[in-house]
Amino acid sequence: MLLYQKNTIVMVQNRRDFIKISSLSAAGVILGAPYLRSAVSAIGKQEALNLQRTPTYCEICFWKCAGWVYKNDDGSIKKIVGNADDSNCNGRLCPRGTGGVGMYYDEDRLKTPLIRVTGKNGEQTFREASWDEALDLVAQKMQQIKEKHGAECTALFTHGSGGHYLGNLLKAFGSGNIAAPSYAQCRGPREVAFVATFGAGLDSPEPTDIRDTRCLVLIGSHLGENMHNGQVQEMSDAIDKGASIITVDPRFSTVAAKSKFWLPIKPATDNALLLAWIHEIIYNEWYDQKYVEKYTYGFDQLKEHVRNFTPEWAFGITTIRPEIITETAREMANAAPSVIIHPGRHVTWYGDDTQRLRAVAILNALLGSWGRRGGFYQPEKLSVPEHPMPSFPKPARTWRDAMNGKYALADLALASGVCDATIPSPNLDCSIKGWIVNGTNLIMTLPDQKKTIEAIQNLELLVVIDTMPMEITGYADVVLPECTYLERWDDLRVVHGREPNIALRMPAAEPKYNTKPAYWIAKELARKMGLGAYFDWENFEDVLDWQLKQIGSSLEEMKRIGVKNFPRESGPLYFAEGEDIEFDTNTGKIELYSTAFEAEGFDPMPGYTPHEEPPAGYYRLNYGRAPMHTFSRTSNNPNLTDLMDHNVLWVNPKVAKEWGLSNGQPVYLENQDGVVSDFPIKVRVTERIRFDSVYMVHGFGHADKKLSRAYGKGASDSQLITKVLTDPIMGGTGMRGNFVTFRFEKKESEVKS
Numbered sequence: 001m002l003l004y005q006k007n008t009i010v011m012v013q014n015r016r017d018f019i020k021i022s023s024l025s026a027a028g029v030i031l032g033a034p035y036l037r038s039a040v041s042a043i044g045k046q047e048a049l050n051l052q053r054t055p056t057y058c059e060i061c062f063w064k065c066a067g068w069v070y071k072n073d074d075g076s077i078k079k080i081v082g083n084a085d086d087s088n089c090n091g092r093l094c095p096r097g098t099g100g101v102g103m104y105y106d107e108d109r110l111k112t113p114l115i116r117v118t119g120k121n122g123e124q125t126f127r128e129a130s131w132d133e134a135l136d137l138v139a140q141k142m143q144q145i146k147e148k149h150g151a152e153c154t155a156l157f158t159h160g161s162g163g164h165y166l167g168n169l170l171k172a173f174g175s176g177n178i179a180a181p182s183y184a185q186c187r188g189p190r191e192v193a194f195v196a197t198f199g200a201g202l203d204s205p206e207p208t209d210i211r212d213t214r215c216l217v218l219i220g221s222h223l224g225e226n227m228h229n230g231q232v233q234e235m236s237d238a239i240d241k242g243a244s245i246i247t248v249d250p251r252f253s254t255v256a257a258k259s260k261f262w263l264p265i266k267p268a269t270d271n272a273l274l275l276a277w278i279h280e281i282i283y284n285e286w287y288d289q290k291y292v293e294k295y296t297y298g299f300d301q302l303k304e305h306v307r308n309f310t311p312e313w314a315f316g317i318t319t320i321r322p323e324i325i326t327e328t329a330r331e332m333a334n335a336a337p338s339v340i341i342h343p344g345r346h347v348t349w350y351g352d353d354t355q356r357l358r359a360v361a362i363l364n365a366l367l368g369s370w371g372r373r374g375g376f377y378q379p380e381k382l383s384v385p386e387h388p389m390p391s392f393p394k395p396a397r398t399w400r401d402a403m404n405g406k407y408a409l410a411d412l413a414l415a416s417g418v419c420d421a422t423i424p425s426p427n428l429d430c431s432i433k434g435w436i437v438n439g440t441n442l443i444m445t446l447p448d449q450k451k452t453i454e455a456i457q458n459l460e461l462l463v464v465i466d467t468m469p470m471e472i473t474g475y476a477d478v479v480l481p482e483c484t485y486l487e488r489w490d491d492l493r494v495v496h497g498r499e500p501n502i503a504l505r506m507p508a509a510e511p512k513y514n515t516k517p518a519y520w521i522a523k524e525l526a527r528k529m530g531l532g533a534y535f536d537w538e539n540f541e542d543v544l545d546w547q548l549k550q551i552g553s554s555l556e557e558m559k560r561i562g563v564k565n566f567p568r569e570s571g572p573l574y575f576a577e578g579e580d581i582e583f584d585t586n587t588g589k590i591e592l593y594s595t596a597f598e599a600e601g602f603d604p605m606p607g608y609t610p611h612e613e614p615p616a617g618y619y620r621l622n623y624g625r626a627p628m629h630t631f632s633r634t635s636n637n638p639n640l641t642d643l644m645d646h647n648v649l650w651v652n653p654k655v656a657k658e659w660g661l662s663n664g665q666p667v668y669l670e671n672q673d674g675v676v677s678d679f680p681i682k683v684r685v686t687e688r689i690r691f692d693s694v695y696m697v698h699g700f701g702h703a704d705k706k707l708s709r710a711y712g713k714g715a716s717d718s719q720l721i722t723k724v725l726t727d728p729i730m731g732g733t734g735m736r737g738n739f740v741t742f743r744f745e746k747k748e749s750e751v752k753s
Contacts, residue, residue: 102639162518199584298593338374351725
């Protein structure tokens with residue numbers, strides 16, 4: 001029996017014991033290596049049959065694995081498989097990728113342009129329109145905003161391939177307010193932390209050399225559930241070679257079950273554990289002394305800084321026993337430099353996230369893993385030229401003007417900052433008046449839905465470009481239906497990895513319904529606003545062919561092979577022993593003591609600050625991912641809802657007993673601010689969660705009835721995240737400071753009609 005109180009140690013014996021991502025059984029179970037080999041063999045036989053196929057890369061998640069779309073004799077899409085030449089997937093797609101065909105066949109898709117007929121109340125109340133009428137209205141409204149307020153009072157929110165074309169449109173129009181929630185709501189703190197430490201960010205996929213590591217440390221990172229395809233495959237390889245995994249998580253996750261050490265940490269105390277590990281590495285002299293002496297700045301200051309951060313001190317905060325803290329630090333040191341303290345991806349937790357990721361970066365530096373085999377390799381990305389266009393005008397103002405000098409270290413626009421800059425304030429010369437939203441459901445993406453809706457109510461124009469009628473479309477003035485990634489050309493996918501490679505996406509089928517690709521939408525809007533010179537091409541294929549010929553390929557070649565790999569030109573993957581390296585920091589060194597942070601008035605080294613505890617009868621709300629779903633975008637996918645159509649609430653047996661809860665019992669959740677979930681969620685009583693927390697998968701609880709499979713299924717964690725813990729360094733929105741309690745029924749006034 002697994003008990004949260006124990007510092008449980010679980011050993012994995014071989015690769016067959018580990019999660020596989022290649023295919024799904026009818027019951028939705030992820031299959032193992034023998035099935036993988038059968039699947040690959042079957043793919044080979046299928047290719048031998050000479051079925052018609054077209055190259056693509058996946059749009060279900062950001063990993064963008066390259067694959068082949070196979071079609072039936074009638075031209076309909078049959079299935080999607082991985083491209084064996086692609087380093088992102090090695091020929092194997094995850095459940096989401098293989099389920100992408102469901103996105104194409106979903107009958108709930110947006111089918112034609114829509115124009116609002118009533119106020120912005122969140123209801124899907126529109127009339128159908130032609131593309132010409134809808135685009136004319138958007139162009140007219142944008143021009144009105146430009147004349148009244150300035151072009152910079154428009155903004156783009158985007159998540160996906162369409163962001164490039166729509167971003168170019170916005171920049172040509174005169175605005176630089178282009179934001180992706182994947183920065184301020186996800187990975188931004190780690191980018192700022194690693195730039196401050198190593199002078200380089202991590203980008204995506206992260207340059208973690210997992211396949212050759214000897215020790216992988218995962219802190220709140222659910223590899224195998226969030227399905228970062230290449231990394232999951234590499235972790236399986238590493239386990240085969242005897243690598244150890246250390247998982248730090250208040251929940252016994254899938255990867256915790258495959259780990260040598262599971263540390264069931266008290267939520268919100270991760271910094272204390274990291275500082276204790278740094279203390280042990282330094283004071284036991286387990287750090288890489290030659291590496292630290294040659295490449296780092298500030299070691300003496302760091303040593304003094306962590307003097308009192310002992311395992312005994314951390315035990316009282318984290319509940320992790322001192323001997324376990326020491327033993328896991330030794331495990332890392334014994335593997336060094338082939339060790340990775342994984343930076344994670346969704347790292348916006350408690351508001352001090354940049355400093356937590358600074359501690360992660362420092363720990364990697366002390367162990368000498370940056371630039372070393374089995375640690376972090378040096379990635380390379382092919383330079384693909386932009387198709388010729390005029391220079392963009394310089395915006396008169398940016399989102400930063402609304403921030404009063406804050407977040408200078410953030411290197412991308414903050415989606416939450418753009419939202420804040422849309423709400424009128426005496427401090428603003430002009431609040432943002434127009435939004436274009438592409439491929440991101442802001443109602444379930446940005447924390448504090450009330451603030452998002454307040455911002456929307458102050459807009460003069462909201463345009464939503466999407467494939468599905470998500471909650472955000474209910475607030476739009478104009479809805480423009482985008483065709484799916486299986487029905488369109490798109491930019492080349494250019495990999496940031498061990499070796500540069502590119503992948504082609506081309507249409508596998510004609511667009512269903514009256515839908516269009518984002519590049520066409522951007523080009524047509526540009527033409528209507530007199531900005532056609534920025535899209536000076538007839539067919540998008542011509543753009544791709546021109547680009548490919550600049551790098552020694554062609555569209556014809558890429559149609560045949562799908563993926564093209566190029567040799568490295570920027571040097572070796574790893575630092576040579578004793579090599580002179582200059583890092584892109586103020587000192588030219590790896591900065592254990594951050595001069596950039598100090599210059600901005602922040603602590604140059606991470607510390608520990610206690611966080612708020614749950615009130616009596618409340619539990620910290622933790623959330624995560626499932627292998628078959630990406631955010632809220634796939635929760636209506638007919639292929640993937642067959643595998644998982646609702647989320648459940650993990651509750652510790654001790655808590656269940658106190659409340660009289662049983663497995664499968666539906667409950668409503670109420671957060672610390674009195675917000676009650678729209679829909680109930682079923683309880684899962686399990687020892688795999690600490691008594692002070694509950695857990696659910698993100699992306700469920702849709703309130704839009706036009707999503708016939710997703711409506712009312714489970715609860716929405718986004719709805720319950722009303723307390724936002726803003727990171728003072730880069731503006732990231734910490735979302736794990738919310739607490740919930742149980743409600744067995746709702747008042748009549750609380751029930752959604």
